[in-house]
Amino acid sequence: MKKTISIIGSGFSALSASCYLAKEGYDVTIYEKNATIGGRARQLKSNGFTFDMGPSWYWMPDVFESFFKDFNKKTTDYYELIKLNPAYRVYFGINEFITITDNLEEIAKTFEAIEEGSGKKLIDYISEAKSNYDIAIKKLVYRPGVSALELITLETTQKLNQFFGTVSKDIRKKFKNERLIQILEFPVLFLGAKPSKTPSFYNFMNYADFGMGTWHPKTGMFDVVRGIESLAKELGVTFKTNSRIDEIIVKNNIATSLIINDEIITSDIVLSGADYQHTETLLPKEHRVYSDEYWDSRVFAPSSLLFYVGFNKKIQSISHHALFFDVDFEQHAMDIYDDPKWPEAPLFYANFPSVTDKTTAPEGMESGFFLIPLAPGIEDTEALREEYFDKIISRFESVTQQSIKNNIIFKKSFCKNDFIEDYNAYKGNAYGMANTLLQTAFLRPKLKSKKVKNLYFTGQLTVPGPGVPPALISGKLVSELINKSFSL
Template structure:
């Protein structure tokens, strides 16, 4: 068991064991330690960060999971809660333009925070669309402000807290639970613009044809609230910054230390079993994938926590087929972020979420970090990150059989759609990741890269709770608990969990 050096002040709040050093576990550990708890984090992998990992090889550096940094106020507030400034740990670079969206017919548009540039692009594609864009932003702004303040950043301990007359009125007024794609379509006639402002649900592994309209907050925060940012050195620099702060505060970090069981004594979480030994604690916070925790680390009676839907009826997000390619030569014609939408936008989502088959003409996303950070690749070369949404492992896709063929399909799309000539001959470094790898490396149920889905019966009060109802002093942070998936929401959820622990354990 690898233990990082600990430095810190006295302990006044009790001892908390954190299972998993993903972003949620690290954020909660920072808050709890700053509040006076002794905190020990146990991580099964050799490096912290969970799905927000890093891959280095051949002089190339790749983020392995999230690559888009949104809602930076969430991370700034986290560091302020410990008396620090985020800017002293990591340099955040604003991206402009945000990205380029490529449509199935070969047309494309730049998505920008610059209003004049954005309006010019919109009018080129759909003349007269500017007023609809302004109305879209106004509607999305209300969903963002109300949704975040009244729902995302609140921990609903009881059903009546969520279903209060005021909340029901707000949900109705904002139309937050309406269908997202139909909501976007109210503002634009062009199918291209409807796609350009709805594909963002894939940041959360969701189909825009199934997602609730509240997720208009995603394009809104990119365009009007905070924009897109890049941590100099990659998204993993944010993980390294959190680890540095945790170490300064005195958090114990135990790597390559998989938790075997969460110890429950007389109905209360009392610690963890790790590496054959027992570690006692006054509370346990689980940051491992929530379905895995319930299935593998807890006694069977904990399943009584699932009062809305039993575990076997939970729905899951998509997974992702990944290529991390180090290439000879530069890709100067590509932006930092690039989105390539299927020629049959709707059919692509139907294949993934309804039919659970590999799409014939997949949409894909690429990131070329050296456009912003030259140190991401050796001189004269480029690092290319490729993400293709695919079904999770309940699809029955045999990745041992399909892996190589699907890779060839993606490479052909990159040559044809992204204009990368002689791609195969230019590859000097390559790593492939399939849903099987997501499941194996991070214990993700069904290899669903984004965790539990966000259908109407899996959001808000209906989503698995931050605190267990049947095991005292057991708490959760991560993509599959409240408020939901995505790095900002996970970080917010870590704050809610830490606040709950402070009230119930120290108080």
């Protein structure tokens, strides 16, 4: 008889794990507390507009291809990709911006025009970043974080110094122009920590950016969710939404069942793709591995204030992705990590999917997604949300020299309180736990509970870390651990 696996949550890591486990012959059911699947990658449809509610950058396409290849499939079997050109635009002032194109040679020319000699330096830097990327993807990230020995390979011992330097220091040794420095520091923000706290080795994110390009699923990131859902169903996975998990029942130190909507559901194995800290609160205290003090001492990636906005006209001179670095980069980072508070002058990100995908807005209109990174755990009120929306829209109008505020016909916000309510996210974090030196690989929370047999975890608070590609990998890693334990 097939062993049953109950998976909590339906984010990317849970979806990934469900496919691998079903392929191995387990009877897999996903239980999702919300009405729709996808976790942070859910989709919002309203008033004729469509928005990806969370992840909007499709980087590291090789990881997605690798995932589908494990099932003798290709991404093209489930969704179509478009390589964006420009990849994105970075604004520094009124009509002052740098455009990042879809190939390294053109980007190097852009750099060279701004700082003499920087084009060649960029090519060399990205070559080194590619070397690190190859090591990270082929040697490190597909390891389960069980032992420090996983990090010791011939290649990593040759780059040992890169685990003790920082991305910021390395970039600043090579480049002098502050705008170019900020563009190069930007990609590591996806890892959830300041560039000055991120080990040099993680410059592989620069290769993911400039070397591999920025892509977009034809009708949004939810295409990927739908694609993996389709694969999971082909493999026999069952999905149950509106299924709130109230408790993990433990008998004789073994996870035996879940209480879901007040009903007891028995299972041979429990796997949580939900927030790790929240999942442990579903256990009796004596069965929790990590204390409140542990979680409070961790460096968490930021929370976010998000706005999903519909405009009744087309917006001029915009790219699909745009970063607004027209204020002090360092000060905003300090307001997130060093002295947590609402930033007086926030950097922000704007995404206009309707530039690429006409289905996301009615004809002649525009869909916009705005994001302000914030410290997790800070105060969140409607008044603050409105204050900060006014700030960034006023800046957007000033920097791009156009009026848009009076053309808003739909707006919905999402912030810390919503991350807690919808995803049970610790302190309302948006991206999980940061990948700092002391929170890397085996130093992250474990995929397998040390106290409760048959209880496992996956997702951005465990290995390998935050981001969509790491989430797919996390699902594979935990499925391998489960299969190893139950095939003995």
